[in-house]
Amino acid sequence: MNTVIFRTAAPALSALMLVFSVFVMLRGHNEPGGGFIGGLIGASGIAIYSISAGAAATRRALRVHPITLAGLGVVLAAIAGFVSLATEVPFLTGLWWIFEFEGAEIALSTPLLFDIGVYAVVVGAISTIALALDGEEGDD
Template sequence: MNTVIFRTAAPYLTALMVVFSIFILLRGHNDPGGGFIGGLIAASAFAIYGIANGVAPVRRALYFHPITLAGFGLFLAGLAGIPSLFAGVPFLTGLWTFPHVFGVEVALSTPLVFDIGVYFVVVGAITAIALTLEERHEN
């Protein structure tokens, strides 16, 4: 799999896939998509990058250890339940706000934070597994 074409194309492909995954994540509430699928796409992106160029560049590019990302995601998802505590509604009840930024209505909500958390858990856990496996392959 170490062809020049693949190695050259992989970074662009990865970048594209990561951007696409974020797009999928954010549109998920109304159209097919969401944190889980988005996370899987991003995880495949990093797996591809790893297969093409080795694990070390992926780890450098990610900066954080992937499992840390997963932990952060879980933390974020849990955090999304906290505001409901103060609103006096059951844990994880969705709370919405629609502020106008430069005249455009933006829908912000705790389910969005929660979904981003799901995204990070999926990306982190699967990338962590894939990279560890690829690392052993290189050895």
């Protein structure tokens, strides 16, 4: 199914899917979505690009090995839990900080940090699997 139309449309479709996956991840605690489903959408975009361009081109486009991204996600999710312990509340208790910036309120929270970690783990793990199925690591 590697047609000219697919090879032409896949980069734009992949970019759109990655942007949409970040949107789904960021709205996760207020509406349906979150890090896991956003990560699946993002990994699907990477897989589509890999099918059209090949595993070597996808690895070059990513610039970071996907398993490194997964490891970073685990660290971010753990940090979200340890921040709670530092404030003497149970592990993974949600904490919020609200800042005002030019008249707008910006809310940062440990659940957001946890969701970003889950997103990175899912994108990294699924992309690693997809790239391994698409081609050998030494194909670069």
